[in-house]
Amino acid sequence: MRCSSPVSCQWRTNQTGLPFHFFTNGTPSGTKSEAKHSECMGHMLSSHMAIHIAAMNGLAPLAVWLLPARLRSRISVPIGLFAATVIQLALLWGWHAPFAMQWAGTSSVPSALMHLTLFLSALAFWDAVFSDARSRPWNALLALLVTGKLFCLLGVLLVFSPRALYAAPLGDQQLAGLLMLIACPATYVLGSIILVRDWYARTEIAGGWHFPEGER
Template sequence: MGQHIFLMNVVALAAASGLGRHMPFPLRKWPVAAAVVQVVLLWSWHAPPVLSQAIGSSTLHMMMQASLFVSALWFWRAVLAISEDQKWLSIGLLLFTSKLFCLLGILLIFAGRDLYQLGAGHGGGATGAMSGLEDQQLAGLLMVVACPLSYLGTGVFIAARWVGVLQRRAPHG
């Protein structure tokens, strides 16, 4: 969980912020589609049978990480590229995606059982100190804490810039 949270919320955001106009054309367009694809991929990969298979297969695990990273890169770049006149859309998409990511995290935290049945020792590393349920709850907690930080921080940044643009455009009188 920590890997794709880091890839989606730190690496992809930093890459999208730094690439600016050098981002390939498709990744700068269609922000609503980018948000929907990102949410669908995240929820699909976290379906219990799918995630259990992905964790058991290095190939599927790499496909999961790569698809989540590319979708996050597309999302962040598209949201950041929205014109100044439509920054409300950026903020709306950040709210939409962050709420659905938090909902998934909350489901992982409060599920009454281990949804993924990965076996003892998977989450606890070499010592096997954590049960599958505890690992799942920790993963959900990471999602609920880490994901909103990047979305909230980006939303505040976008809103501040948008307010500055609106103030500059306002008639002085």
């Protein structure tokens, strides 16, 4: 039995249903040297997590922020901030369940489906946050803080789990969790701070107070 790609590691399942790795020529990794196996598998999960963070915490909010409000209102799906928050968190935790990750690693189709649904859910979430930031800032702030809390909680679980939850080395799993813990304050907490700052500024200006000329 050979892997579909001669230069990639594939996650397979043996007759007992337990995941194990096949190296380049399809031979179980136990028959290959540990050095070669570690080189191939050592950073698959953390690389996967880095892609998710770049898409959900970087590209998605940037794309929503750069789109003109009029264009965004035409193409956005009006599902509401609460629904967008629940959908994103459900997909984030659901896709990172061990059985879902194992399925996503079987071929390119479920892997692409995972990345696509997570990115689209992040787009819907950030669009709802930007839409509510002026009219209902408390709702947007709560959504950011709740999302950040549960995002970080998943990272904590990966870092402090005493065993590997996925078909990947424990050290790589911990690195993936650490990336999540770094992205959490850099995205959701920072976004909350900016939202509150802008909210207070609008409130003060509406009440007749203006920034000094040099601080605008």
